[in-house]
Amino acid sequence: MSKDYRSRMERRQSSDSSKPANQSKTKKPRRGRSWKKTLFILALILGVLGLLTIGVIAATSPKLDPKKLETPVSSKIMDMNDKEVSLVAGDEKRIRVKxxxxxxxxQNAFIATEDVRFRExxxxxxxxIAGAAFANVREGFGAEGAxxxxxxxIKNTVLTNEKSLTRKIREAYLSVQLEQKYSKDQILEMYLNKIYFGNNAYGIATAAKVYFNKDVDQLEVQEAALLAGLPKAPSYYDPTRNPKEAEHRRNVVLNLMAQHKFISKEEAENAKSISVKDMIKEGEVKTETRPYDAYIKQVIDDLKEIEGLEEADIYSSGLKIYTNLxxxxxxxxxxxxxxxxxxxHEFLQSGVxxxxxxTGSIRAVGSGRGGQLSNYYSSKITRQPGSTIKPILDYGPAIENKKWNTGYILKDEPVELKDITINNFNDRNVGDISMRQALVESKNTTAVRAFQEVGAEEATDFANKLGFDLDPxxxxxxxxxxxxxxxxSPLTLAGAYTSFGNGGIYSKPTTVRKVEFPDGxxxxxxxxPKAAMxxxxxxxxxxxxKDVMDRGTGREANVSGLNLxxxxxxxxxxxxxxxxxxxxDGATKDAWMAGYTPTYTAAVWTGYAENKDKEGNGLYLNDNEADYSKQIFRDIMSELDHKNTDFKKPKSVTEVAMEKGTGKRASEFTPDxxxxxxxxVKGSDLPGISDSYEKPSSIEGLEAKYKENKNEIEVKWKYGKKKGVSFRVLASYNDGPMQERATINDTKFVVPSPAPGKYSFQVIAIDSENNTESEPAGTSITIEGPEGEEPPPGEGEGEEPGTPPGQEPGTEPPAEGEPGTPPDQGGGEGEQPGTPGTPPGQEPGTEPPTEGEPGTTPTPPGQNGGRQQNGGNGGGLVPPLNP
Structure with a gap:
């Protein structure tokens, strides 16, 4: 190792040894700078992507169409078969102005309200935008517009009112383009001629005529302020219907005009002192009547309920509205x-x-008179429903919650409440009555009792599932x-009744199926659809x-051949x-008819729009007018294309033969x-069997005796009950067929001058009140001939057993009521032809005695000197049996 290197190492070690012992020798990463750099890079990427996205959205925006900018595009109404039937707007109530x-x-009233920096x-x-963005962050996107x-x-001509970021980007991009191509005055002119002011008024000049009957250049500041406040919600701020709300909105606009120095505070206060009611002088702008106008007005109301669709869109955004018409x-x-x-009478009105x-689809609406048809009386009125409510608040909840059967017995007696007594319309009561019959006769007392037994909580819950809004x-x-x-309204009632005809499924009625916007x-x-019951x-x-329509209060509204x-x-x-x-007393205010087939459900109201006429006379429905609802219902239903199927009985329902008015099952003796x-309801407890009708007790002590001194057979019996009971007597001769001889009220029956032979009798008691019969009681007696005389042929040689004298062996006995051939008489020479079998004592060719009247007694074989015998026992004496 070189000296220089060691020297450097030594110096490094010497330097390291001077540091604190606990100091780490590893260098830490500089994290703060790293995160900042990462965030910067991400922001840059997002910014680039955002710009690219905005660029793509802007590039794919629709082109500005001068024609669309000048003229609003009318929305189209399509019927249930997707066929175009009308335009919502067209050229109705529209006056253009420069x-x-x-x-x-x-102009300033609108600028102060809608866009105070419009000219800047x-x-x-x-x-x-900054203020709106803050509101949207705080309250959610779409909370406030900018x-x-x-x-x-742009929104009202090129785009839609969809609350989305894409639409807002396109709207901003196209607005800048609009400002580059048109002047501020041109843009303001487009706006003021385009916006919707309610009551089918489009544009400022039209609105001036409709609400004040003025030209636009005659408008005063308070009138301008009222009009400037309308586009936000034309129906809600409609001064002809909601003057209080309209005045509040007008005053807001006046305050804005003063705040932004368009008018002075003094001018604002003077304008606010004028009542809206005093301002309105409705004018008239001629319009063409639309086909199906009443229905289209209901379509417009239903469209307003669709989230994200503003009222102005309906009239000028070129929508395709697919309806159920x-x-x-x-x-x-x-x-x-x-x-x-x-x-x-001009004040008489009806709503359908x-x-x-x-499906709950609204197929038709009718309201008003003549050329003024609307949907007001079909869907907007609030009138007391009368007895049409009974299935909804009374009997329906009772079946649903208590499983009452249709024969459930209720008490038809006046109902005492705290401060009133409720009775039937005719003040007549019958005591016990079945739920079915009470509904057929529209009893009030039983309806109130059913409601009380069910309770307000369950009754209102049942009704509210059918479109009502009741507080228990x-x-x-x-x-x-x-x-x-x-x-x-009739629409609410019709919607509720559809559920009864649709197996308990409720669908809120609507005219609209779907809405298609110009952008696709x-x-x-x-x-x-929901299960409501x-x-x-x-x-x-x-x-x-159905019984109400067949035999109750709805007979006049019934249509033959329909299951109504x-x-x-x-x-x-x-x-x-x-x-x-x-x-x-008893003056009728409202008349209703509601009913349904498996195809259509209709509700009709008839009444007066006002309580008095122009002279101050009270208005009410006379007896003839009170039937109009039934007649209108019948006339409409009879013209429709019903599938005419019947209502299908579900497996949850069983049929039981009941005895009328008793609440009990019919017995085997109950008359038909x-x-x-x-x-x-299948599986519910069945009531007991009625004992109102019993089989009549059998005849007692039945006997037949021959009275030799009177030469007659006397048949007598005993029976305890006499009232309402008669007796059927049957008899046969020599074991021949048993034939009915008489129905009498006495307990004695007489056969005068009988021929020798065997006589058999049966007697049956008939209870005419109950239409029941007893078991037959029987007896017989044999009359012997005089000594040495041959008895009539019977079960002897050469004859069929039991063949009466004079009847050819092997032939049928004579029919009941026809004379047979007596013994020793063969219809031979000396008699009129065609009278074989003439009884003894009856002239040949004459009619036999009538049943129940005394006849001519035949002379039995071997008996001398026949005589006539007249009966006198009130119908018990009859012609003799054919010997």
Missing amino acids: INEIPEPV HSGIDVRR STISQQV DTKAQQTTEDVLKAKLNEE ALVDTK DTTYPSYAIGGFNGGI RVVEVDSE KDYTAYMITDML AGKTGTTNYSKEDRDKYGLP SEKIIELF
């Missing part, structure tokens, strides 16, 4: 309403909802007969409601309202007229 025709204060930015507002007026123009059913509904209502029983704490027994504090995105609408509940309610189940309902004005409007088939 920017120089719009006063500056009106180049399409996107960085400061606004759209400028330029971006809104049945054009034939819709046209039928409109035609029937027009025919029924057009010539009646027609739904597919299996405020659902009182009066609800059981439709006495709601609020009410329901599709939103499917799922009706989410057991299949046995649905079928048992349906079976009872349904229920009627009416409501009356309260005493307070009757006194207020001068109405008679008193039997009815009722439905039971």
Whole structure:
């Protein structure tokens, strides 16, 4: 080793020995710099990728189309068969205006509300984006928008309202392009002519006419502020329907205008002092009536419920809206309403909802009169449902939760509540009545008792699964007969009834199947079918409601040949309202009809839109008008294409023969007229067998005696019960066939002037009240001939056993009621031809005596001097048996 090397080693060792002993000799890595470098590299990579992604998204953005920028694209309505039937917007209520025709204060109202730095930015507002980003981080993406007026123009013409990062990137990119191609005034003109203001008004000039009946250049600051507040939610802030909400929104806009120095605070306060109700002077803009207008209005309402779809999109974004519209059913509904209502009182209205029983798809809606058809009375009214609620709140829950059978006995007596007594509409009560018959007759007392037995908790739970929104704490027994504090619409009722016709499955009614956006995105609408009740509940309610249509209150609404189940309902004005409007007792306010086949379900309401007419006279449904709902229901259902299958009985239901009105099973003695088939949940306990009807006791002491002094056979018997009982008497001669001779009320039967031979009798007791018969009792007697006289031929040589005298051996005996041939009479010479077998004592060719009347006594063989014998025992004396 060289000296120099050792010297260096020595110096290093000397240096190392001067360090503390516990100091490590291994150098540590410098981690802080390493992590910073890694993060920087990752950020750089992400930044590059982000820029690339933005570049790709921007590059694949649609091109700006001047035509689309100028004219909103109408949305298309497709029917249930995907056929285009209408446009949502078209050219309806649209007046275009140039920017120089719009006063500056009106322009400023929108700029202050929508985009205060509109004239400063180049399409996107960085400061606004920062504020919106903070809100989105804090509350979730989409919590707050940062759209400028330029971006809104792009969104409403080129893109959709989808809340996604891709859409926002494209929106910003295209907005910058828009600002490069068009001036601020041009962009603001596009915006003000494009936006939707509610009530089918598109653009600022149209809105000025619709709400104030003014030209746009006549608008004052408070009117401009009201219009500027509408696009956020046109329906909610509609000043014609929600003036309170509209006024609050207007005042927010006025505050913004003052805040940004477009007007003074004093001007803002003066404008806020004017009531919205005083501002509105509705004008009229002529529009073409759309086909199926009522249905389309329901489509628009349903579209508003779809998350991510804004109201403005519906009218101007070029959507394809696939609906459940049945054009034939819709046209039928409109035609029937027009025919029924057009010539009646101007305030009389009706609403119809027609739904597919299996799917809940809304097939047709009808509401209003003449050319003003809408969906208001079909889906937006809230009226008391009357007795149509009984299957939903009373009997349905009872079957579902307590497994009542359809013959379950309820008490039809007035129900005493805290402050009222509930009775039937006619104040008549019958005592015990089956659930089926109570529903057929629409008894109120039994419905309330069923509700009370089930309880409000279970009753409201059952109803809420069918589309209702009831609180058990405020659902009182009066609800059981439709006495709601609020009410329901025909659409709600129709939706609930579909579940009864669909095995207990409920699907929320909707008009929309799917929505297709111009960029190809599709939103499917799922009706989410759910099991709302057991299949046995649905079928048992349906079976009872079929009886309502066949023999109950729904007879006028029935359609021959259809398997229809349904229920009627009416409501009356309260005493307070009757006194207020001068109405008679029992004045009808609402009339309902709801029913279904396996194909369609319909609910119809008829009533008055107002409680009084223009002269202040009270309005109510007269007896004729109260039947309109049933007639409208019948006329619509009779025109539809029903599959006409019947409702299928599930395996969970069994049929049991019951005795009417007893709640017990029929016995073997129950007459058929008193039997009815009722439905039971399979496996549930069956009631006992009725003992109301018993087999009549047998005849006692039956005997037959020959009264020689009267030359007659007297048949007598005993029977304990006499009331409602008659006796059937049968007899035979010489062991011939037993034939019915008479039905009498007495306990004695007489055969006058009998011929020698054997007579057999049977007597049966008949209970006419119960339509039952006893076992037959029998007896016999033999009458001997005079001494030395040959008895009538019997079981002797050359004759068949038991062959009556005068009957050829081997032939059939004479038919019942026909005369036979007596002994020693052969119908030979000297008699009229064609009268063989004329009984003794009857002139040849004459009619035999009538059964039950005294006849001519034959002269037995070998007996001298026949005589006539008249009976006098009230029908017991009959013609003799054919000897």
